[in-house]
Amino acid sequence: MASGLFALLDDIAGIAKVAASSVDDVVAQATKAGTKAAGIVIDDAAVTPRYAVGFAASRELPIIWKIALGSLKNKLLFLLPGALILALVAPWLITPLLMMGGVYLCYEGAEKILELVVPHAAATPDEAGKAVLDPKLLEEQKIAGAIKTDFILSAEIMAITLSTVSTASFQMQAIVLALVGIGITVLVYGVVALIVKADDVGLALAQRRFAPVRLLGRALVVGMPHFLTALSAVGTAAMLWVGGGIIIHGLEEFGLTGLGHASHGLAVAAGAMLPLGGVLEWLTGAVFSAVFGLIVGGIAIVAMHYVVQPIMKSVRKTGQPA
Numbered sequence: 001m002a003s004g005l006f007a008l009l010d011d012i013a014g015i016a017k018v019a020a021s022s023v024d025d026v027v028a029q030a031t032k033a034g035t036k037a038a039g040i041v042i043d044d045a046a047v048t049p050r051y052a053v054g055f056a057a058s059r060e061l062p063i064i065w066k067i068a069l070g071s072l073k074n075k076l077l078f079l080l081p082g083a084l085i086l087a088l089v090a091p092w093l094i095t096p097l098l099m100m101g102g103v104y105l106c107y108e109g110a111e112k113i114l115e116l117v118v119p120h121a122a123a124t125p126d127e128a129g130k131a132v133l134d135p136k137l138l139e140e141q142k143i144a145g146a147i148k149t150d151f152i153l154s155a156e157i158m159a160i161t162l163s164t165v166s167t168a169s170f171q172m173q174a175i176v177l178a179l180v181g182i183g184i185t186v187l188v189y190g191v192v193a194l195i196v197k198a199d200d201v202g203l204a205l206a207q208r209r210f211a212p213v214r215l216l217g218r219a220l221v222v223g224m225p226h227f228l229t230a231l232s233a234v235g236t237a238a239m240l241w242v243g244g245g246i247i248i249h250g251l252e253e254f255g256l257t258g259l260g261h262a263s264h265g266l267a268v269a270a271g272a273m274l275p276l277g278g279v280l281e282w283l284t285g286a287v288f289s290a291v292f293g294l295i296v297g298g299i300a301i302v303a304m305h306y307v308v309q310p311i312m313k314s315v316r317k318t319g320q321p322a
Contacts, residue, residue, distance in 0.1 A: 110297025244293025
C-alpha cells in the first residue's frame with residue numbers, strides 16, 4: 001500500500017513538473033513575442049491619449065475604458081481566431097502578411113515625420129463648430145476611430161506573435177496569442193490611463209501645503225506635454241525600426257539576404273569599437289532598420305498619393321450614377 005502511495009505521489013510530482021515546464025514555456029514564448037511587438041506597443045501608448053483630449057476630466061477614463069474593451073474585442077474575437085485559422089490553413093502566408101504589416105508601419109511612421117515637415121491643413125471653423133455642438137457624437141466618433149486604428153496595430157501585434165510561435169502546437173499558439181493580446185491591452189491602456197490623468201494628479205498635488213509635494217505636482221503639470229511629445233517621437237522611431245526590421249527579416253526568409261547581412265555587418269563593426277559594444281551594436285542595427293523603414297515608408301506615401309488614391313477616385317466616379 002505504501003509503495004502504491006509513493007508511486008502515485010511520484011506520478012503527481014511528474015505531472016506537476018510537466019505542467020510547470022509548460023507554464024514556463026508559455027510565459028517565455030509570450031514574453032518573447034511581446035518584446036518583438038514593443039515598437040507597436042510604444043506607438044499605441046503614444047497615440048491613444050490624444051483620443052481623450054478635449055473632453056471633460058470625468059469622461060477621460062470612460063473613453064479609455066471603451067477603447068480598451070474595443071481593443072480586447074479586436075484581439076480575442078476577430079484577430080486570434082483569424083490567426084489560428086491562418087496557421088492551420090495557409091502558414092506560408094504569415095511572412096507575406098507580416099511584411100505587408102511592416103510596410104504599413106513604415107508608411108505610418110513616415111507620415112508622422114512628413115506631418116512635422118509639412119503639417120496637414122487644419123479643420124475649418126465650420127467643421128470644428130459641428131464637432132463642438134454634439135460632444136456625445138464627437139466622443140463616439142473618437143472612440144470608433146481609436147478602435148479602428150487599434151485594429152490595425154493589434155493585427156500587426158498578433159501577426160508578430162504568431163510568427164514567433166509558428167512551429168509550436170495549436171494549443172500553445174492559442175494560449176500565447178491570448179496571453180499576449182490580453183497582456184499588451186492591459187499594459188497599453190493602463191499606461192494610457194495614467195498618462196491621461198497625470199495632469200489632474202499633478203494639479204491636485206500642486207495645491208498641497210508640503211513644498212516637495214507641490215513641486216512634484218507642478219513638475220507633472222509642466223512636464224506631461226513634453227513627455228507626450230517625447231513619447232510620440234519614440235513611438236514613431238519604433239514604428240520605423242520594427243517595420244523596417246520585419247521587412248528585412250521577411251526578405252531573408254525568401255532568400256534575399258543582402259540587407260540583413262549589411263545590417264549585421266555594420267552592427268558588429270560598430271560594436272567592436274567599444275569594449276562593451278553590445279548596446280552600440282543593437283542601436284546600429286535598429287538605426288539601419290529605421291532608415292530602411294523610412295525609405296520604404298516614403299515610397300509607400302508616394303504610391304498611396306499618386307497611384308492608389310487616384311485609382312480609388314476613378315473607381316468611385318465610375319460607380320456613381322450619371
